[in-house]
Amino acid sequence: MSSTVTIQDRQSKVTRWLLVPGIVWMSLFLVVPIAMIVYVSFWTQTTFNISSDPTLASWKQFFSSDTYTGSLWTTIRIWLIVLATTFIVGYPTALFVGLFVKSKTLSTVLLVVCVIPFWTSFLIRVLAWRPMLGKEGAINIVLLKLGIIQQPIEVLLFTELSVIIGMTQIYCVFMVGPIAFMLSRIDRNIIEAARDLGAGFGRIFWKIIFPLSLPGVVVGAIFVSVMVLGEFATSGALSGRKVNLLGNIIVTQVGSLKWAMASVVGVVLTIVMGVVIAGLLRIVDLKREL
Amino acid sequence: MDTSVFRLEGVTKRYGDLVALNDASLEVGANEYLSFLGPSGSGKTTLLRVIAGFEAPETGRIFFDGRDITNVQAHERGIGFVFQNFALFPHLTVMQNVAFGLTNGKTRVPTPEAEGRAAEMIELVGLSGMEGRGVDQISGGQRQRVALARTLAMKPRLVLLDEPLGALDANLRSRMRNELRAIRERLGVTFLHVTGSETEALAMGDRVVVLDRGTIIQTGTPGEIYDRPASPDVAHFLNRFNLFEGTLSNGSFSASFGTIRAPAATRADRDCYAVRYDRVKVLPLSAKPADGPALKATYIASEYLGSSIMSFFDAGQGHLIEMEHHLSLGAPETYEPRQDYLLTWNPEQAIVFGREAAI
Structure with a gap:
């Protein structure tokens, strides 16, 4: 009955084969590891050993310890602040690059300029903030020389503020990119039409430009959120160990071979990220907008 | 008695070395349908944009309703503009598009009143029942009507149309041609219609203005243009x-x-x-x-x-x-x-x- 094989049948067969590599890859390196982490989070941890006897001990420990829950709230607080600061710094930048710059070449050049810091390693970009923010760092020296301050500002480095400053600088470009992309796709005639109908700049921005750039804001927010929630290096390098994010806890626990606790924190972090992304995706229908 | 609504006096516009408009003078009466005919690059769109206020002329003056509007901002001129690609707001519904100028313009009309006026315009262009649709859910011809209704809702005395039928297929184009005329006659506003099609220009205009290389080379009724083209170039554009x-x-x-x-x-x-x-x-x-x-x-x-x-x-x-x-x-x-x-x-x-x- 080979003659009854229709084109649709053949196409769905091809589709299935095309899906195989993706499915295999995702199962091996995403689904299985996540399942493994969830499983390990219920293992029994002793000081020098770990066994697969199921227990809720690690979970109980996580939620009863102020250190762990405190770090959960710190993570959420820093994430929200960095999300806000990258948006506040990034949106006007994107507005300039994507909308106000008329030449396509110039806007591409400006975007590349935003990416230039990425030509050095991540850790160098983070550590470079130390000589900037330190007690005898560049900012304090300049402000002292100008006579604006008499005493060096000590709150700049090894505080939550320095972590926020560092993260904002590092992740801002992930906010700028998607927003600038959406803004550059707006038909200039639309803005001219709105102006011709008598709308001022504020109205045009809130009623036309901002809604049309919203998918870019959501994509940018997802990028920033995923990276900030999983952060440990910036907080490690710029907070002097005062700011402990969930990521830092995982690093410490893994370092001392506390696999069960590390897994608990990993699961909590994954759930937080899942909720955040699901929430952001509810704002706009990305499938329709992009 | 001066019945002209609109007058151009020696308007010149340059882009660098390129003279897009050269000493254009023109008078347009009330309740008139004027079509601008010319090949691409003849300056017809530039002329429309100068009239709308999107571009400022180097020399010359523009008068509208008896006042000099040469230095008046686009949205303060009271001139409506219908864009070639319609330039609808893609995230808004038909109703929100048409009411946009009323609710967000210079004089903020309260939403219920604005929606009433918008509904009138939507009915005028024959789109009743589609108020709630998104503009990506309607056809090209319907989008054209939304663009027109959006402009007309502002009650302009002069409407500029930049190749309004260019994006439509041939069948729809001839139907919209009749409708544009009918709508204009019902409202009694003056239309300036730019087109590259001689058939469209002759069919629609009470008067036709022929442009070439930035210069107005002939103005007249379609009959005059057709029977007595003023120059070999005009005869050439008419394609007859x-x-x-x-x-x-x-x-x-x-x-x-x-x-x-x-x-x-x-x-x-x-x-x-x-x-x-x-x-x-x-x-x-x-x-x-x-x-x-x-x-x-x-x-x-x-x-x-x-x-x-x-x-x-x-x-x-x-x-x-x-x-x-x-x-x-x-x-x-x-x-x-x-x-x-x-x-x-x-x-x-x-x-x-x-x-x-x-x-």
């Missing part, structure tokens, strides 16, 4: 004339068809002889026309256009001569491809342009 290059001297025109008396020549910057497609007659090669033009040409092919037939002849050196036969005048003759025929016409009906002409 066979043009012959030649020389006009001592009241006679010499070209590939011989030398013919041309007493009533029109003054132009070059010598040119124009014969309308439907004035050309085809004779067998053996015939000897008593006097007048006789041009040997090879028949190529015909095109059936419904009410008429266009026949194409090659007069040598790639010069294509077109002949239109209206079927109401009788059944068409059939010609043999690659056979030579003699083309002739009544010289009285030809239009002659020349440098030595008196007028």
Whole structure:
């Protein structure tokens, strides 16, 4: 009955084969590891050993310890602040690059300029903030020389503020990119039409430009959120160990071979990220907008 | 009494070295439909954008409703603009698009009143029942109507339309042509319509303004333009004339068809002889026309256009001569491809342009 094989049948067969590599890859390196982490989070941890006897001990420990829950709230607080600061710094930048710059070449050049810091390693970009923010760092020296301050500002480095400053600088470009992309796709005639109908700049921005750039804001927010929630290096390098994010806890626990606790924190972090992304995706229908 | 709504006086606009508009002067009456015809790059869109206030002219003045608006901002001019690609707000519904200017414009109309006025306009353009649709859920023709309704909702006294039918297919275009006229007549506003299509310009305009290289080269009713094109260029744009290059001297025109008396020549910057497609007659090669033009040409092919037939002849050196036969005048003759025929016409009906002409 080979003659009854229709084109649709053949196409769905091809589709299935095309899906195989993706499915295999995702199962091996995403689904299985996540399942493994969830499983390990219920293992029994002793000081020098770990066994697969199921227990809720690690979970109980996580939620009863102020250190762990405190770090959960710190993570959420820093994430929200960095999300806000990258948006506040990034949106006007994107507005300039994507909308106000008329030449396509110039806007591409400006975007590349935003990416230039990425030509050095991540850790160098983070550590470079130390000589900037330190007690005898560049900012304090300049402000002292100008006579604006008499005493060096000590709150700049090894505080939550320095972590926020560092993260904002590092992740801002992930906010700028998607927003600038959406803004550059707006038909200039639309803005001219709105102006011709008598709308001022504020109205045009809130009623036309901002809604049309919203998918870019959501994509940018997802990028920033995923990276900030999983952060440990910036907080490690710029907070002097005062700011402990969930990521830092995982690093410490893994370092001392506390696999069960590390897994608990990993699961909590994954759930937080899942909720955040699901929430952001509810704002706009990305499938329709992009 | 000055009945003009709108007046341009010596408007010039340059982009670097390029003169997009050269000393354009024009007067437009109330309740008039004016179409601007010209090839792309002729400055017709620039002219519209200068009138709308999107571009500022270097010299010249623009008057609207008796006041000088040359330095007035676009949205304060009270002139509506319908964009070529409609420029609808893609994230808003039909109703929100039409009401946008009312709720967000200079004078904020409260939403219920704005929606009432918008609904009137939506009804006027025949889109009732589609108020809640997104503009990506409607067809091209409907989008065109939304764009028009959005502009008309602001009650402008002058509406500028930039190739409004360019994005529509042929069928829809002829239907929208009638509707644009009907809507305009109901509202009594003046329309300025830019187009690259001579059929559209002649069909829609009460008056037609022909532009070439930034200069207004003729203004007149469609009849005037059609019967008495002011220059060889106008005759060329109308796409209704066979043009012959030649020389006009001592009241006679010499070209590939011989030398013919041309007493009533029109003054132009070059010598040119124009014969309308439907004035050309085809004779067998053996015939000897008593006097007048006789041009040997090879028949190529015909095109059936419904009410008429266009026949194409090659007069040598790639010069294509077109002949239109209206079927109401009788059944068409059939010609043999690659056979030579003699083309002739009544010289009285030809239009002659020349440098030595008196007028």
